[in-house]
Amino acid sequence: MTATVTRDEIVRRVEQWLEPGRFQDYCPNGLQVEGKSEVRRIVSGVTASQAFIEAAMDADADLLLVHHGYFWKGEDQRIQGMKKRRLQTLLAHDISLLAYHLPLDAHAELGNNRQLADRLGIQNAKPLQPEGGLVWMGELSSAMPVEGFSGLLEERLARRPLHVGEGRPEIRRVAWCTGAAQGFITQAIEAGADAFISGEISEPTVHTARECGIHYFSAGHHATERYGVQAVGERLAQELAIEHRFIDIDNPV
Incomplete structure (x- = not known):
């Protein structure tokens, strides 16, 4: 039977595994957008693009787990255009965004x-x-x-x-x-x-x-870089008895 766990417990588990504090990164690692406090289904993917968000919504996601999230150093900080649409969609549907960049590249088992x-x-x-x-x-x-x-x-x-x-x-x-x-x-x-x-x-x-x-x-x-988020998502599903699905939005680069 699928369980429901708290968002904070998911974040705690992942941060215990990936240890983001050890890295000086180009973006904030961890919970980038806060959504609902209870999570039943995680959807993972490489990048939190608009297409990915919409596909995750169709899959009834409560929390998104990605490698490429938002708020990169040097980018325009204004919430306009593409950035506004992405954040607006997440906030309107109370979906959390959890993103890990270098910690997810480097992890000895899940990276x-x-x-x-x-x-x-x-x-x-x-x-x-x-x-x-x-x-x-x-x-x-x-x-x-x-x-x-x-x-x-x-x-x-x-x-x-x-x-x-x-x-x-x-x-x-x-x-x-x-x-x-x-x-x-x-x-x-x-x-x-x-x-x-x-x-x-x-x-x-x-x-x-x-x-x-x-x-x-x-x-x-x-x-x-398709595989780290899948490994983390599957580990969460196994340990917390919640649902996990990987959605691949192809990118030719």
């Missing part, structure tokens, strides 16, 4: 980096830095040809990656960081990775990959 490794079958996956961090590294169970690895990414993420760079004919050691993390390619090179995966690519990434002898795969910001 985007760990979840991506699990889906790709990467073994011995761990952060490059002993104290934890955003760039991870691990190994495939056996070396794969470059095209084979590209095919694995496409199969597991349902998106054809962009491959640039030159390196060894087979890939075994893989480094990665989900989302807009192409600038971390130098850390992957220094660690001796055969390949580096991130969500997005920029112009300098191409030259770095070509000149430094590493295969780089841009696998999609959205595509690489």
Whole structure:
């Protein structure tokens, strides 16, 4: 039987797991919009877009759990246009918005980096830095040809990656960081990775990959970050006996 739990208990659980206080982030992590105090159904997704909010409303959500929420540093603080419409919809329907950015990338079990490794079958996956961090590294169970690895990414993420760079004919050691993390390619090179995966690519990434002898795969910001919120949502459903549903609003970036 589905239970109802307090919003505050959900926030407490997630903050206990993700420890957002350890991070200096580009946005506030945690409860960004306060809705009803009792929660029966959580809907998770990558980004709190208007399309996602409306799909969650159709699913009768009480609380939204996302990776990309609101109130980013440097953005226009005025509540106008798109921002007004999003917030107005949430407040009018008394729906809470719970958002975690870097804490959800970094978590050793529930985070985007760990979840991506699990889906790709990467073994011995761990952060490059002993104290934890955003760039991870691990190994495939056996070396794969470059095209084979590209095919694995496409199969597991349902998106054809962009491959640039030159390196060894087979890939075994893989480094990665989900989302807009192409600038971390130098850390992957220094660690001796055969390949580096991130969500997005920029112009300098191409030259770095070509000149430094590493295969780089841009696998999609959205595509690489679908999994952390699902893992957190499922953990909440298991521990609190509430409903959880993931809604994927596709994004080609």
